[in-house]
Amino acid sequence: MLTAHWLYGLSGCLIMTFGLRAVLLNDSLLQRIIALNVMGTGVFMILITIAYRGPDAAPDPIPHALVLTGIVVAVSATALALTLIRRLTEEQDND
Template identity: 45%
Template sequence: METYQIYSLASAVIFAVGLAGIFTTRLFFKKIIATKIMGGGVFLCFVSFAERDALAFADPVPHAMVITGIVVAVSAAAFALALARRIQQLTGQETFPVEEE
């Protein structure tokens, strides 16, 4: 098995773990962590493609994109945490209410 295949498979597994995490918990904090895990999978996949086509040097474009992606993901997570904290202050809730529909 080649290196890039291992990376691709691992990233798909990490992505799936994160995705499953979002649906299997009602806790705000766990859901936010789950989205971070999804992001980890995606970034791993992205970075592993830098060693493409047996180039003599690493392709810099994926790194640039992953850095941008990380910045975006960190901001989104910070925003989500701020929302979760505010909800907890206002109502004391830490989980999503059960759907009534």
């Protein structure tokens, strides 16, 4: 196991759990969405760490492809969630 594995793997786990806690406990919907994005980033970091195989070896391309699709799906899901929030506040303002 490489030092980079320790460092980035552990921080990926930490970022993911920080994010989960904020998703569960934050009051602002917008900040929950940001927290969800941070949480996703933690997962990406774990995947990229698993793909890494030292400075001289080529990394595993499959987790990279997974993370790539994950980033694009995350941004479109974020956009959908933001539109939901906007609709929600519009409805509340109308009441």
